[in-house]
Amino acid sequence: MTALTLIAHALTPALRGLVLGGDAEPDPASVEAARELKLHADAVYAGPERAAVRTAEALGLTPVVESALRDREYGDWAGRGLEELLAADPERVSAWLERPHTATPGGETENDVLGRVADWLGDLAERHDDRSTVLAVVHPAIARAVVLYVVDAPAESLRHVDVRPLATVNLSHHTGNWSLAFR
Numbered sequence: 605m606t607a608l609t610l611i612a613h614a615l616t617p618a619l620r621g622l623v624l625g626g627d628a629e630p631d632p633a634s635v636e637a638a639r640e641l642k643l644h645a646d647a648v649y650a651g652p653e654r655a656a657v658r659t660a661e662a663l664g665l666t667p668v669v670e671s672a673l674r675d676r677e678y679g680d681w682a683g684r685g686l687e688e689l690l691a692a693d694p695e696r697v698s699a700w701l702e703r704p705h706t707a708t709p710g711g712e713t714e715n716d717v718l719g720r721v722a723d724w725l726g727d728l729a730e731r732h733d734d735r736s737t738v739l740a741v742v743h744p745a746i747a748r749a750v751v752l753y754v755v756d757a758p759a760e761s762l763r764h765v766d767v768r769p770l771a772t773v774n775l776s777h778h779t780g781n782w783s784l785a786f787r
Contacts, residue, residue: 606729606736606777607785609645612744613655614638614662615769619744624689624708625675625682630655634769638662641770645739647732649673653743659770660741667741672724675743676717679710704759714759717749725753729777747773754782 614630614637617623639662650656650667651674660667681689689697700706704714732738742750744767751765751773752758767773776785 605734606732606738608725608728608738608740608775608777608782609643610747610750610773610775611641611643611659611663611739611741612747612767612769612771613651613653613659613741616655619769622686624678624684624686627653628655630658635659635662638770639664643739643772645737647736647738648740649728649738650741651675651743651746656741656743660739663739663741665739670724670740672720672727673740673742673746676714676745676749677710677712678708679712681708681711704762714749714762717745718753718759721746721749722753725750725777725782729780729782734778744769744771747771750775751784754784 614634616628616630618626618628635658638659641663643663648660648665648667649670650660652669652671653675657667657669700708707713747767748762748765752761754775774785774787775782
């Protein structure tokens with residue numbers, strides 16, 4: 605059985621301010637909190653965001669950066685706050701929030717993200733033997749997408765999964781399938 609622990613990266617100003625996308629430095633207090641976590645792994649991966657890499661480093665780990673673990677692509681809306689977007693184009697933003705199968709202008713749909721993490725999980729299972737312990741530091745949106753994929757939930761379920769900075773999600777891979785693993 606391969607064990608995979610996802611850890612949501614440290615808090616960033618973007619997460620605090622409901623800003624879509626971006627690559628901000630993580631909050632120093634949140635990085636310091638990550639130093640207190642005691643996690644180990646045979647292999648460590650991280651999304652390309654600075655917060656993901658810095659969180660892994662705060663854990664005392666050197667990650668392999670995986671582009672497949674990047675946050676959702678928000679296209680023209682990247683770097684803009686949700687309140688700003690709602691003020692500028694309330695109908696379009698409301699429609700996007702109500703229908704997760706739609707993309708932001710030039711961005712990805714939630715299903716695009718689910719497909720990307722599904723491919724990464726399949727590749728991961730092939731790369732590691734059944735006794736591996738793997739850690740991946742990712743944006744909270746990626747942790748949510750992994751949970752939806754593993755439990756075979758529709759993209760509409762995204763709003764029902766709350767992953768906070770430094771939260772962990774445990775998974776196991778056995779006989780070709782990923783499962784949530786409660787420890």
